[in-house]
Amino acid sequence: MQFADRLNNVETSAIRELFKLLGKPGIISFAGGFPDSAMFDVDGIREASQRALAEEPGGALQYGATEGYEPLREQLSAFMAAKGAKDVAPGQLIVTTGSQQALDLLGKTMIGPGDKVIVEGPTFLATIQCFRLYGADLVSAPIDGQGVKTDELERLIAEHRPKLVYLIPTFGNPSGAMLSLERRRKVLELAVKYQTLIVEDDPYGDLYFGEAPPPSLLALSPQVPGSRELLAHCGSLSKVLSPGLRVGWLVAPPELLAKATMCKQFSDAHTSTFAQATAAQYLKAGRMPGTLAHVRAVYAERAQAMGDALRRELGAAVEFVQPQGGLFVWARLTGANGAVADGDVLAKRAIDKGVAFVPGAPFFCANPDRATLRLSFATAGVDxxxxGVARLGQAVA
Known part of the structure; x- marks a missing residue:
């Protein structure tokens, strides 16, 4: 078969391929990037779905508007307002089938073959694949524990004049980094200075362990005149409510939002109205704050347990920043005392020891750091x- 040329630029996910190895009995997996299903508020979701069918069965089961189910758009507007983005009207967002679709719509509407796009190094693997599918020439911006290095980002923007810059400012996947308040303001200032679209992906911002993170770029944008017109914000309920509902959203300038809506019409007509109605009822019922408090406490305990275990079992063989939120520990092998210093090599040895993680190299669009690895603490209990980390320590020696 003669497949489209665009498929030459992408390959199947290295993470999805890794999952094929996890059928081995007794494997402890730190590989997944998903929340713990044991913490889903099943009773709350059941009640919400029943209310959706009782109160507006036609709206929940019939075709709906491409822009989204209006009661959900209203609830999402209030949800963001509670986190500081107070001026997002329901008509300024569209509901998407997960935030993954929002990224795909941005790719469709903004990226053509050869267009420069700046992403963090490392960044979300699916974004690399999605943007490359539309022909993007990806440029990697370096990060540290406080997120993207804005001085380097400005240099890259000035040099490449990208179509857009894609960032995960809060507890990024895979890095777990949290962009500082100072750097967030700088990013918005760069958007205005260079008239460059900034895409903020924010699926993890509600999963903080101590103090709340700095406001999102969306919430900060009123403080930097002109930045709101150059900002797209992707949100999701997948990590805080349920991935199975596939409910995300996109906030963007009116012209971009209109183009994205048009492209969504071609893709799926609309996100599941039943899922949207269920999510709307759930948010309306006021259960989200309690759900978030519970998952934050559980993930915080697991993150601390993983950090303590890594320090105890691997010692100088690994370096990392203790996560303040999200789902991941991003670590780098040092090779100290002759220990393994290559993530791919360690991954194979770790499987033999009965533990799995994701090597870090696939998360880079260029110049991968092969000493890195991503460990998820979300789905495994403390014990x-x-x-699992003890097994990893045996594998690294």
Whole structure:
């Protein structure tokens, strides 16, 4: 078959391929990037779905507007307002089938073959694949524990004049980094200075362990005149409510939002109205704050357990920043005392020891750091985390 040339630029996900190895009995997996299903508010979601069918069955089961189910758009507007983005009217967002679709719509509407796009190094693997599918020439911006290095970002913007810059400012996947308040303001200032679209992906911002993170770029944008017109914001309920609902949203300038809506019409007509109605009822019922408090406490305990175990079992063989939120520990092998210093090599040895993680190299669009690895603490209990890291320590020696 003669497939489209665009497929020459992408390959299947290295993470999805890794999952094929996890059928081995007794494997402790730190590989997944998903929330713990044991913490889903099943009762709350059940009640919300029943109310959706009882109160507006036609709206929940019939075709709907491409822009989204209006009661959900209203609830999402209030949800963002509670986090500081107070001026997002329901008509300024569209509901998407997960935030992944929002990224795909941005790719469709903004990226043509050869267009320069700046992403963090490392960044979300699916974004690399999605943008490359539309022909993007990706440029990697370096990060540290406080997120993207804005001085380097400005240099890259000035040099490449990209179509857009894609960032995960809060507890990024895979880095777990949290962009500082100072750098957030700088990013918005760069958008205005260079008239460059900034895409803020924010699926993890509600999963903080101590103090709340700095406001999102969306919430900060009123403080930097002109930046709101150059900002697209992607949100999701997948990590805080349920991935299975596939409910995300996109906030963007009116012209971009209109183009994205048009492209969504070609893709799926609209996100599941039943899922949207269920999500709307759930948010309306006021259960989200309690759900978030619970998952934050559980993930905080697991993150601390993983950090403590890594320091105890691997010692100088690994370096990392203790996460303040999100789902991941991003670590780098040092090779100290002759220990393994290549993430791919360690991954194979770790599987033999009964533990799995994701090597870091696939998360870079260029110049991969092969000493890196991503460990998820979300789906394993504290005892499993301790045992899994102990096995990892045996593999790294």
């Amino acid at each position: 499993k985390i301790r045992e």
